[in-house]
Amino acid sequence: MSLIEVTDLRKRYRSTTVVDGVSFTIGEGETYGLLGPNGAGKTTTIAMVVGVLARDGGGVRLAGRAHEVTSLATKAMIGYVPQEIALYPDLTARENLAFFGRLYGLAGRDLRRRVDEVLDVTGLSERSREAVSKYSGGMARRLNIAAGLLNRPRLLVLDEPTAGVDPQSRGAILDAVARLAGEGVAVLYTTHYMEEAERLCDRVGILDGGRMRAEGTHRELVSLVGAGDHVLITVDGAAAGAVPALERTPGVTRVDADEARLELLVAESRAVLPLILDAVTGAGCAVRSLEVREPDLEAVFLKLTGRALRD
Amino acid sequence: MLTIIANDLRRRLRDTTLLLYGVVLPLGLAFLFSTVPAGDDGRAREFAARYAVSDPAGEFAGRVLGSLPSVQVRRAASPAEAAGLVEEGKADAAFVVEPGAETPRVIGDVDKPVAVQVAREIAEAYAAERRAARLALLAASPASPASGDVPGTVPGTVPGTGSGTPAGAAEAAAGIARTPAPVSLAADTAVRRQLDTTTYHAAGMAVFFLFFVAVTTVSGIFEERAGGTLARLLAAPVRPRAVLAAKALGGVLVGLACMGVLVVASTLLMGAGWGPPLAVAVLVAACVLAVSGITAAIAVTARGAEQASNRVSAIAMVLGVVGGAFFPVTGLGFAEFAGWLAPHRWFLLGLSDLAGDQSIGAVAVPALVLLGMAAAGGAVALALGGRAAERVMNA
16 A cells, blocks of 8 residues: 555746656555656655645645645654755754754653664764764765654655765665665655666656656566667677677577677577577687676666766 | 744854854944044033123013023123124124014024024024014904014004904903013933933944844845755644744844843943833834844845845945934935934934933834834735745745
8 A cells, every 4th residue: 555645746937847747656665766867856846745845736645644735744754855964064963853853743752762763773873962064975964864764754755865975875875775665664765876776766757857757666667678688798809700600599689799899689688698608609709708788777768768867 | 933943043052153243243343433532421411501682672681581591691782792792702692682673683603503503493482472472462452553562562563453452452462471481491401312422332233233133044044945954844744834933033032132132241341321121122122123024024035145145234234324323314314314214213212212211101102113114024024925935945
């Protein structure tokens, strides 16, 4: 059963439509990714879902209830992590968390315990009494997420939470999100990093120009591209000698040779790979390297929109 | 809402900019201004003048000038002698009462402008009384001439055009003779309704910098938008109006705190005399609300913190000048008129009135005007606020 149902969401700024009929659902424990380039409408969609921005059309239902800008009960179920480091730099981490916790009705011992918990989850306990202005970018990002977890949300909304952080912090953030989803939290995650969406999300919606271009699991989206895997082989000697044998190999649909390099388009690379190696070595070429590239969301996006994700 | 206010106040307390604009600069500048020689020692002075008078009939010199306190009168035998006394510096001004003239002529010493101005006022008041008396007699007298016999009548007038009786005319003349002198000098001194230099500058600077304190609240909202914390606040289970109300109320409290610190500090450190605490508190509260309302009305038209700050600063400077925050504004034509639109002017007026009358009623009118400014500013801010809030949220 879906925790949140977003239906035909619309937003216009004067003559520009920035969100145009976006719909999706997210179930408990499911991570849903909104993938799209900058300006695709991800943040505006999130703002309407969270209840920060009034929508011009469509509806949002959370746990069966209509969710509006003024719906305090449903807002209390959402943990929101904005794209910016939405913290007060002149306050300490603990002061920031205590303030935001109070907004969700936490107080006294409950508040202190919950602040300790989220500091622990994000690995910031030891520096919790330092002003946020002294934090590194990665630490601030983690604290930004911690503030979104204070109210034990049923729906966690993260707007590009890894923007501008180092790989180590990024990994920690993605692990934390995956852990929360494992605990039953529904996660709405926006990113323009295709790898993050592939790694984290159960389902992905591809957003471009304010419209949902496609939606589904990774497999479902990749199948939209309609092509197989790319197999890249580097050999000793002239690669052209292996082309006739490869063209006769079952499952291989296209072969290109360029000096010592072969590029193949293959329907199911895992099944055909031994046959391909046999064909190459049989043609007298020694294999120096082999790489299999499965179709990714980048390719899907390219096919759907005609441009790359980070254009 | 209280949580948001408390958080804002805590952050403001750590903000050195607020301390600078709210306390240090106004106090420092007030101190500097108050040390500039003002041409007097700032203490109360009673009015006193020396007048010469050439009045052959003696009615003006006796009945009018003789009744005035704080005035020394020296009789002169002729207009030339009276003028000579002024020339010699033995009189500040001279009155010359000439037969047939309605208003005594005033000859003044240019170095005694106040005494000369008072002399002119006395002469004008006397002339007005004579005109009124003549009209009364004309109305009461049926035919007989009465010129020159009755105080207040003028030789050469045409009697007998009234519709009264001889007895009525005599009664009117007697009544006129019994009337008190047409002018009086109150024992109240001007300085009793005037702030001393230290308090004036402390108050002027306090209101001037109050605009800059208020604009930090507005800038703070824009910065919270840019930083994302406003979105986080609005995503929390708190009504959006409560968030904005908390921000506004926090700004008012900060303004009150700054003014409170200034009043106490200027009293203790500089010897300023603001007046009775309750009345001053009413005036300060009204002024803080007025400045907050005006600032909000200006700021809602801005698109960002910098634009809001620039606009408010420009308006604050203009209002500060015309409102008399730096120096008293009198005789400057339109600028003086425009000063009535400035909260500084009303705040200073309220304090001046309080200096003359130590009751809370003395600040009623200025406080009401300031509250009116607050209401007007708030109404404009609310009217334009919808679009501003849209900009804030959509940016």
